[in-house]
Amino acid sequence: MPKLSEFIEHLKKERRLSEHTIRNYKSDLDQLSVYIMDEFELKCLCEVKSQFLRSWVVSLMKSEKSPRSIHRKVSSYRTFVKFARRKGWMVTNPIESVVLPKLEKRLPNVVPEHVMNSLFLGDMFPSDWLGRRDQVLISLLYETGLRRSELISLKTSSLDEGRNVLKVYGKGGKERMVPLLKTTINSLKKHIYERPFESESLLITDKGKVLSPSFVYRKVNFYLSEVSTLQKCSPHVLRHTFATHLLNNGAELAAVKDLLGHASFASTQVYTHHTTSKLKEFHRSSPLDRRKK
Numbered sequence: 001m002p003k004l005s006e007f008i009e010h011l012k013k014e015r016r017l018s019e020h021t022i023r024n025y026k027s028d029l030d031q032l033s034v035y036i037m038d039e040f041e042l043k044c045l046c047e048v049k050s051q052f053l054r055s056w057v058v059s060l061m062k063s064e065k066s067p068r069s070i071h072r073k074v075s076s077y078r079t080f081v082k083f084a085r086r087k088g089w090m091v092t093n094p095i096e097s098v099v100l101p102k103l104e105k106r107l108p109n110v111v112p113e114h115v116m117n118s119l120f121l122g123d124m125f126p127s128d129w130l131g132r133r134d135q136v137l138i139s140l141l142y143e144t145g146l147r148r149s150e151l152i153s154l155k156t157s158s159l160d161e162g163r164n165v166l167k168v169y170g171k172g173g174k175e176r177m178v179p180l181l182k183t184t185i186n187s188l189k190k191h192i193y194e195r196p197f198e199s200e201s202l203l204i205t206d207k208g209k210v211l212s213p214s215f216v217y218r219k220v221n222f223y224l225s226e227v228s229t230l231q232k233c234s235p236h237v238l239r240h241t242f243a244t245h246l247l248n249n250g251a252e253l254a255a256v257k258d259l260l261g262h263a264s265f266a267s268t269q270v271y272t273h274h275t276t277s278k279l280k281e282f283h284r285s286s287p288l289d290r291r292k293k
Helices: 002-013 019-040 050-062 067-087 113-121 129-144 148-152 182-194 213-227 235-248 253-260 265-284
Strands: 165-169 175-179
Touching: 002 019, 002 067, 019 050, 019 067, 050 067, 113 129, 113 213, 113 235, 129 148, 129 165, 129 182, 129 213, 129 235, 148 213, 148 235, 175 253, 213 235, 235 253, 253 265
Parallel strands: none
Antiparallel strands: 165 175
16 A cells, blocks of 8 residues: 555654554554455545444454554544645545544553662662663663653763763654753763673663663563562653652643653643642641641
């Protein structure tokens, strides 16, 4: 399907999305392509009508896909439709009349502050260069709120010692400067100096290769599982934890938005729910609550 291939190229070269995101787009649209071919003998995504799309959504629900997964798949097609209409391939928008299953509101998983402190204050990490690499990997994610893809793409040249910052390229290739603690900078310098491999990458695997998404996940999952009871212990949990702890300690929402590399406040605002819970905690300990009833 040449139109789909052109859309994927657009995501790569113009929108500069991560490989992971592009894979999701392609997978979702490939699934829809197979469905419309099998059910309606359509060969092009531009020929999809609203009733065909509703039929696909129903089939996804019957196969017990989660509402969140269905929303993502339809969102992938929505982005394709916008691109196709700009190109003149489509006139109408078949998504407008499609009703999607209701999404449950869910708060992001967050590791409590005292648990994160216990991870770094104990002797959890081995004393060799691999252990120090693991410690600085976890430190970077928790201290900066980086996405996993952003961490993997960091180079030694990303570190600006003079200004105590990291140069990070986020979604769409947007550049931002993220401040670092001096102790973290020193740990990074020590890791680079003592590792037995030459590499342009800021952090490397045991064999001196570029980090992979699964490698980062395994490391985070292992160490967080040692100290936390959370069922999900992923790199993104540390991003949620970073944002929530900043807000709980008085950081402004605008500052957290910029540190996370969010394009809008809507993405950052989810963390205020955790902060509201914290405020209610403080409020319950108010002296006024100890008045005679």
